[in-house]
Amino acid sequence: MLALGVDPGTLHLGWGVVSREGNRLCHVAHGVIHLDGKTAIADRLARIEIELGAVIEQHRPEVGSVENLFFHKDAQAASKLGHARGVVLLLLARAGVEIAEYPPARVKKTIAGSGQADKSQVAMMVRAMLALDRLPPADAADALALAITHLRIGSLIQALRPKAGAGENKISASSLRALIGKKRRTRATGPKLPKLSKIR
Numbered sequence: 001m002l003a004l005g006v007d008p009g010t011l012h013l014g015w016g017v018v019s020r021e022g023n024r025l026c027h028v029a030h031g032v033i034h035l036d037g038k039t040a041i042a043d044r045l046a047r048i049e050i051e052l053g054a055v056i057e058q059h060r061p062e063v064g065s066v067e068n069l070f071f072h073k074d075a076q077a078a079s080k081l082g083h084a085r086g087v088v089l090l091l092l093a094r095a096g097v098e099i100a101e102y103p104p105a106r107v108k109k110t111i112a113g114s115g116q117a118d119k120s121q122v123a124m125m126v127r128a129m130l131a132l133d134r135l136p137p138a139d140a141a142d143a144l145a146l147a148i149t150h151l152r153i154g155s156l157i158q159a160l161r162p163k164a165g166a167g168e169n170k171i172s173a174s175s176l177r178a179l180i181g182k183k184r185r186t187r188a189t190g191p192k193l194p195k196l197s198k199i200r
């Protein structure tokens with residue numbers, strides 16, 4: 001499975017691509033899209049579309065792992081972040097990439113063992129998990145952490161994935177729900193037991 005993690009931002013947007021081969025996580029690529037804060041927000045969003053779109057086209061991930069919106073004291077900053085997330089989600093959906101979203105605390109707990117871990121702790125753990133020569137930039141480290149989080153939590157999806165035939169390489173959320181339902185129905189198709197009367 002190939003996962004693209006994206007840490008949205010209108011000044012610095014981090015991205016990271018990680019693959020999972022069995023139980024092993026492998027670093028593929030990472031980077032940061034730096035944007036000029038002096039330009040109009042619309043121009044920055046257009047640049048995100050172009051540059052992140054090129055990343056998606058180059059690596060063709062199976063899933064995009066994106067940070068959830070969280071409470072921000074600065075309403076204007078939260079609004080701009082929402083705009084960036086919207087572009088990211090649109091790009092992934094347009095490319096037919098499955099989307100997963102995780103809150104920051106969940107990512108920190110998965111990577112560093114604590115939902116209160118700071119950025120430096122997350123970056124150091126990402127470096128260790130992926131055997132990187134050096135610490136990645138903060139925004140790229142967060143993006144790699146998002147990709148890793150999905151690949152670790154996504155082990156359930158992998159376990160439930162039906163054996164793919166030719167041309168099948170991923171499972172959608174609806175297919176997963178159908179598969180779970182199928183397994184439940186299969187377990188329920190044994191010989192029916194007589195109903196027990198209620199004990200009063």
